[in-house]
Amino acid sequence: xxxxxxxxxxxxxxxxxxxIEYREKISPDTAQVDSIYELLNAxxxxxxxxxxSTCNRLEIYGAGYETHSxxxxxxxxxxxxxxxxxxxxxxxLLVDHEAMQHLFxxxxxxxxxxxxxxxxxGQVKQAFLTAGKQRTVGKMLNKAFQKSFQxxxxxxxNTNIGKGQINVATVAVDLALKVFGNLKSCxxxxxxxxxxxxxxxxxxxxxxxxNFAISNRTFEKAKALAESMGGIALPFESLDSxxxxxxxxxxxxxxxxxxxxxxxMNHFLKKRAIRPLCLLDLALPRDIDPGIDRFPNxxxxxxxxxxxxxxxxxxxxxxxxxxxHAYIEKKIQHILYGNTSNHSQExxxxxxxxx
Amino acid sequence: MxxxxxxxxxxxxxxxYTLGFVTAILYLIRAKHHPRWLLYMIIAGxxxxxxYGLYLRGMEVRGCPIGNTFEIVQxxxxxxxxxxxxxxxxxxxxxxxxxxxxxxxxxxxxxFIFRGWDTxxxxxxxxxxxxxxxxxxxxxxxxxxxxxxxxxxxxYILQNYSxxxxxxxxxxEFLPSLVESETMTLRMLAAxxxxxxxxxxxxxxxxxxxxxxxxxxxxxxxxxxxLAYLVVLFLRLTNRLYGKKLAWTSIVLFFFALLSIWxxxxxxxxxxxxxxxxxxxxx
Numbered sequence: 109x110x111x112x113x114x115x116x117x118x119x120x121x122x123x124x125x126x127x128i129e130y131r132e133k134i135s136p137d138t139a140q141v142d143s144i145y146e147l148l149n150a151x152x153x154x155x156x157x158x159x160x161s162t163c164n165r166l167e168i169y170g171a172g173y174e175t176h177s178x179x180x181x182x183x184x185x186x187x188x189x190x191x192x193x194x195x196x197x198x199x200x201l202l203v204d205h206e207a208m209q210h211l212f213x214x215x216x217x218x219x220x221x222x223x224x225x226x227x228x229x230g231q232v233k234q235a236f237l238t239a240g241k242q243r244t245v246g247k248m249l250n251k252a253f254q255k256s257f258q259x260x261x262x263x264x265x266n267t268n269i270g271k272g273q274i275n276v277a278t279v280a281v282d283l284a285l286k287v288f289g290n291l292k293s294c295x296x297x298x299x300x301x302x303x304x305x306x307x308x309x310x311x312x313x314x315x316x317x318x319n320f321a322i323s324n325r326t327f328e329k330a331k332a333l334a335e336s337m338g339g340i341a342l343p344f345e346s347l348d349s350x351x352x353x354x355x356x357x358x359x360x361x362x363x364x365x366x367x368x369x370x371x372x373m374n375h376f377l378k379k380r381a382i383r384p385l386c387l388l389d390l391a392l393p394r395d396i397d398p399g400i401d402r403f404p405n406x407x408x409x410x411x412x413x414x415x416x417x418x419x420x421x422x423x424x425x426x427x428x429x430x431x432x433h434a435y436i437e438k439k440i441q442h443i444l445y446g447n448t449s450n451h452s453q454e455x456x457x458x459x460x461x462x463x
Numbered sequence: 464m465x466x467x468x469x470x471x472x473x474x475x476x477x478x479x480y481t482l483g484f485v486t487a488i489l490y491l492i493r494a495k496h497h498p499r500w501l502l503y504m505i506i507a508g509x510x511x512x513x514x515y516g517l518y519l520r521g522m523e524v525r526g527c528p529i530g531n532t533f534e535i536v537q538x539x540x541x542x543x544x545x546x547x548x549x550x551x552x553x554x555x556x557x558x559x560x561x562x563x564x565x566x567x568x569x570x571x572x573x574x575f576i577f578r579g580w581d582t583x584x585x586x587x588x589x590x591x592x593x594x595x596x597x598x599x600x601x602x603x604x605x606x607x608x609x610x611x612x613x614x615x616x617x618x619y620i621l622q623n624y625s626x627x628x629x630x631x632x633x634x635x636e637f638l639p640s641l642v643e644s645e646t647m648t649l650r651m652l653a654a655x656x657x658x659x660x661x662x663x664x665x666x667x668x669x670x671x672x673x674x675x676x677x678x679x680x681x682x683x684x685x686x687x688x689x690l691a692y693l694v695v696l697f698l699r700l701t702n703r704l705y706g707k708k709l710a711w712t713s714i715v716l717f718f719f720a721l722l723s724i725w726x727x728x729x730x731x732x733x734x735x736x737x738x739x740x741x742x743x744x745x746x
Contacts, residue, residue, distance in 0.1 A: 286638075287641050289640030407626045417629075
């Protein structure tokens with residue numbers, strides 16, 4: 109890349125420059141992405157091209173002897189049928205060093221709304237594969253993307269950027285894991301059949317849980333969720349039949365009163381075996397009487413507790429950003445200017461083998 | 464007592480356990496979990512060296528080296544690390560190695576601080592019964608298992624505290640789950656009680672034929688420890704003692720078991736010397 113006189117550029121709109129309402133409007137479908145490839149590839153000044161489209165960004169990475177931000181905006185506004193002026197205003201262009209820094213940061217999840225999230229790496233890889241199929245990837249983009257994947261791998265392995273869960277559903281699952289270690293043999297009772305319940309069940313399933321009972325005041329909703337998530341539906345009146353054998357209870361109803369009160373739980377806690385009980389109250393107002401937490405072997409967490417953990421984890425991730433950016437900068441120095449001394453020293457000091 | 468060679472090897476083994484503990488602490492201070500293999504290798508290295516030291520001591524005393532408090536504590540450390548090396552990879556409990564190295568290090572430091580523990584004792588030349596040696600070594604070995612039991616209970620109590628009081632950072636981050644710790648606790652309780660029972664059965668078969676050698680204090684202390692663990696095991700199996708109470712009981716009981724070493728040890732110093740005995744010289 110150091111001998112290449114072309115410019116590496118990144119044109120784009122992201123959550124930093126445009127609100128969600130605007131990003132929704134400019135999100136292209138598959139056919140529109142194909143059109144972007146076709147029309148931009150036809151531009152003489154663009155040699156290489158990759159289109160990255162996610163819910164938080166629409167970005168064009170490319171290589172060429174010239175860069176024309178307004179021409180890209182014009183092409184895209186025609187394809188997506190949006191106002192050219194507004195798109196031009198909300199978009200930005202980065203070149204060479206800055207563009208490379210941006211690509212590496214995006215791939216590693218450092219530029220994401222949720223810092224350190226891993227989905228973006230897969231999305232960048234997918235975009236790069238699509239560009240390969242479109243035959244718009246050449247030497248420059250290939251090297252830049254491959255290096256960004258390697259850098260991401262290093263960052264994931266050597267920093268705490270992806271450590272700790274940062275959304276309520278996965279934090280809840282982590283807490284259940286701290287109690288049980290393995291969720292395979294756990295009986296999970298879900299009271300409420302809304303969006304939070306669904307997300308939490310999905311998170312639990314992804315960590316091995318498979319015995320679910322779902323209960324809701326409107327039985328049909330419980331039944332529908334049970335069918336889609338793979339569990340059994342319980343009539344709200346029969347809740348007690350499952351309470352005694354439940355290991356994890358998730359509450360997320362809109363009830364204004366406590367559903368699980370201290371006297372009610374006291375009755376079940378005497379009946380149940382010595383296994384601990386993990387209660388996750390994801391409702392607001394709360395569904396579970398906080399007094400239940402005083403029972404031994406019962407672990408109760410409400411939304412505030414989970415949000416606190418998520419926030420702490422997110423802060424910890426942000427504290428790692430400096431370390432990640434410093435590493436990216438070293439890699440880019442090496443790629444763009446062939447500055448190998450720092451890189452080699454670091455590799456030697458960390459015992460890193462070439463990938 | 465003891466030659467400089469055995470003390471050197473035993474001390475070196477103890478030093479490695481302490482090194483493992485310190486290494487793990489340094490990792491925790493940096494909010495990182497120590498590499499499990501690293502601590503395992505350090506403890507395994509310490510165990511090999513420690514074993515050689517105890518072998519030298521055993522050759523010197525012409526039997527299992529459990530003749531004074533120093534030797535008994537060393538044998539407990541040896542049993543503890545042996546059980547960890549065998550069971551650790553199977554259970555894969557987070558921080559298990561850390562606490563094993565920690566307990567081994569604490570006992571090691573105590574054994575070397577209190578040099579008076581390594582007092583000379585009469586050697587029973589020509590009258591070392593294999594049955595009584597087997598009984599004694601099994602009994603001390605069971606103390607090693609009870610040591611691991613106490614460690615799994617500490618892990619349980621810390622995790623329970625973490626979950627109840629919402630402490631997630633530092634060491635709490637790396638603790639094993641409650642259920643894993645409790646499973647380990649039950650297995651160690653059953654294994655330790657089983658080994659101690661076998662030890663007492665072997666001892667019983669010997670002492671019924673040699674009633675003159677029975678020491679009341681030793682018998683009372685050993686049977687008390689054995690009965691206490693059996694009662695705890697029974698209460699756990701019948702779901703009457705579990706969770707935090709079981710954990711605290713097991714920890715207290717382990718210290719009680721360690722304290723019981725003194726009457727057992729004292730009985731060796733005062734036992735009848737109708738046969739020829741050799742006083743081991745101090746270094």
